[in-house]
Amino acid sequence: MAITQNTGQESNLTDGMHVVVDALKRNGIDTIYGIVGIPVTDLARHAQEVGIRYIGFRHEQQAGNAAAISGYLTKKPGICLTVSAPGFLNGLLALCNATVNGFPMIQISGSSNRNIIDLQQGDYEGLDQMNIAKPFCKAAYRINRPEDVAVGIARAIRAAVSGRPGGVYLDLTTAMLETIVDKGEIEKNFFVTKVPAAGAAPSPESVEEALTLLAGAKRPLMILGKGAAYAQADGDIRAFIEKTGIPFLPMSMAKGILPDDHPQSAAAARSLVMENADVVMLVGARLNWMLNHGRGKHWNPAGKLIQLEIDPVEIDSNRKIDAPVVGDICSSMKMLLAGLAKHAVKAAPDWWTMIEADKKKNDAKMAEKLNKLTSPMNYFNALNAVNEVLKNHQDIYLVNEGANTLDDARNVIEIFKPRHRLDCGTWGVMGVGLGFAVGAAQTTGRQVVTIQGDSAFGFDGMEAETICRYKLPVTIMVFNNGGIYKGDSPNLSGGSDPSPTTLDPNAHYDKIIEAFGGDSYFVRTPDELKKALEAGLSSKRPTLINVVIDPSVGTESGHIGNLNPKVTGTH
């Protein structure tokens, strides 16, 4: 397909591809993340031509991750563009991950013509993409005619952002992209989608019931999840917590809705508050595996539950919810806040006495771990160095993936602003790091820091080139302990092959960014780490720091070793 050059002569005719680009632009899409090839190369070119920023990646999964995190940060669907079959499949993991996490994104993929695919006649990069995408996304649509572009894009945007947000697949056939149409005919039926995600209010009765339950509680607790962060109800959530004195626990990506050093954070007394709370209010957090399904360890079986949730089907999914508040958290929090005038909701002083004592004890234990120097470094003294620097840069966005590198950083690195911690999320998936970093840098215009395990970095590390090519202010930290969880596991055969969890502890990941013109550091001590991080942040240049971590200090599977099968047999 040739590039259509602007000849200066107005024609009444256009084609499906131009109609798609114009429709994206008019629907407020300002960025496309993708990889080009047949049949979407010109689509990216023309998007760039009309002022949409196009960011070209090295692997579609990362383009998809960038789109997904941009959707999470903005409540507008991020767009990932892929070529047919293999490119489409490479993007699919990110689309599915977005759906699982509730991030709005649209994967737009070029596809082969239906006549060849449907008769299975063997096309170049031929695959029945829409049917393959369906189980992995929230909705899938195909646009077969240019006159359907406005409707097709409206459907995709609505599906991505309404209700529980998620990933949408949009299939564009080659035939549609090259169909010639009259501009006037297209314009007659063109529209831009309005109010794609209406903030549905909960029923006033459900809000009353929740407040009555909370007012009767002796030991109330609020658990904030990434649905609360996504909703951007930051001010009302904070006001409700501060007015009622209720302790709160943030889930990983909800850190920063209130700053981690807020006096009402119960993060340092997590087990105690979970075990003793008599009423727990979940705000945009599912009772999935991350909360032990609301039962067993750390849950008070006699406790009552309130759940603020947009998806009615989520309620009672794991355990009875005593007071469901189904609606958009923005509306729900406003109504709850207004209801405080009538309901005396207040955390009792003796609840806080218990919490304070536990926090003090646990904080002291943690301080000891953080300040104990070792050589080589362990996760705690290395992360402490990072935290001391980042405390003075509260605007930066943090991306975090790995096992120990993820779990320990979640506990050590303080987050002070909403949506400033982006991580592996609901699936614990590796390979989101640099895609998220690019998406966050592009979407927010701010600096991004990543903390990635050496294994995690292996899944997305080539995007260091993308970061350098677009000159993004990203500082990558690779915590190199020479392995998955640990670098010193034995090969059970006694042979010389590395063990299944072993990677190279002597690897110089820092060299990778040098190939693309970025700045590199190799650090062995907390002081060196601090200096390197400060340098990366002040230069605002793409930077990679290889952080040497003791291969022996990691824990199998980080904090979730209990999820491994309990294998007791022998050969």
Ligand code: ADP
């Ligand atoms: P976490 O992993 O932080 O616990 P989850 O992803 O499990 O969070 O849960 C987030 C929940 O928030 C999902 O069930 C989702 O439907 C819900 N949610 C997302 N956006 C909103 C919103 N605007 N209002 C209410 N609930 C929301």
Ligand code: TZD
């Ligand atoms: N593949 C994918 C896509 N996601 C995964 N989560 C895994 C494999 C399995 N896995 C984990 O759950 S954590 C992890 C893998 C491979 C890497 C842990 O090693 P790391 O971190 O170097 O990133 P630590 O600090 O060594 O624990």
Ligand code: MG
């Ligand atoms: Mg590792």
